[in-house]
Amino acid sequence: MPETNRNATSQRIHYCPRCKKTLRRIEGKMGPFWGCTGFPECRTSFNDVGGKPSGDVDEHYRCPLCTRRLVRADKEKGDYWFCSGYSKGCKVTLADIDGVPEAAYQCQKCKHLLVKRNGKNGVFWGCSEYPSCTASYRDKNNRPIF
Ligand SMILES: [Zn+2]
Ligand SMILES: [Zn+2]
Ligand SMILES: [Zn+2]
Known part of the structure; x- marks a missing residue:
């Protein structure tokens, strides 16, 4: 793209470093963050810093229902992840697959899993x-x- 067109679009497109799909800004319940449009296959996400994705990949995974962070259960309790919104009523738990929560999808009708x-x-x-x-x-x- 020629140098003169650099400011033609005010919204810069940000790309996922892992799968090269575009990132999108999501208004999560814990504040805005950037998620990959390849979600849920690609769970790369970034914290939002001044309207842009931060340079560091957010290594925490997001709940497919409420977008809060998923927390890995204690080893003694088993290999699974649960939603950090558990006390707020989100009872999502997902099995652990090689250190990553299993892929989960949301019902389009009632928004449950x-x-x-x-x-x-x-x-x-x-x-x-x-x-x-x-x-x-x-x-x-x-x-x-x-
Ligand atoms: Zn991606
Ligand atoms: Zn949740
Ligand atoms: Zn349903």
Whole structure:
């Protein structure tokens, strides 16, 4: 891009250092932060510093429902992650896979977690609130199709 066009767009695009997708600014409940648009496959996130992603990768993972930080459970308790919003009513827990929380998806209908299930027609994603929420999604490459 020619030097003269440098200020043509006031909003600079920031790229994820891991997967090269764009980052987006998210208004989290704990304040703004930057998350990768490749979420949930890529869980890179940055703290927001003056409207820009900070230089340091935030090594903490975010809750797929409320965007608060996920906290790894004590070793004695088992290999899983739980939401730091637990006392605020977010009961998300995710299994630990090689030090990273398992991929989790949100029900588009009721905003609770989806769970992978085996039905007679194959694998699908059902709502964890079943039977009060009967939303279900077909599976493709281990993720729900919305
Ligand atoms: Zn990424
Ligand atoms: Zn949460
Ligand atoms: Zn649901």
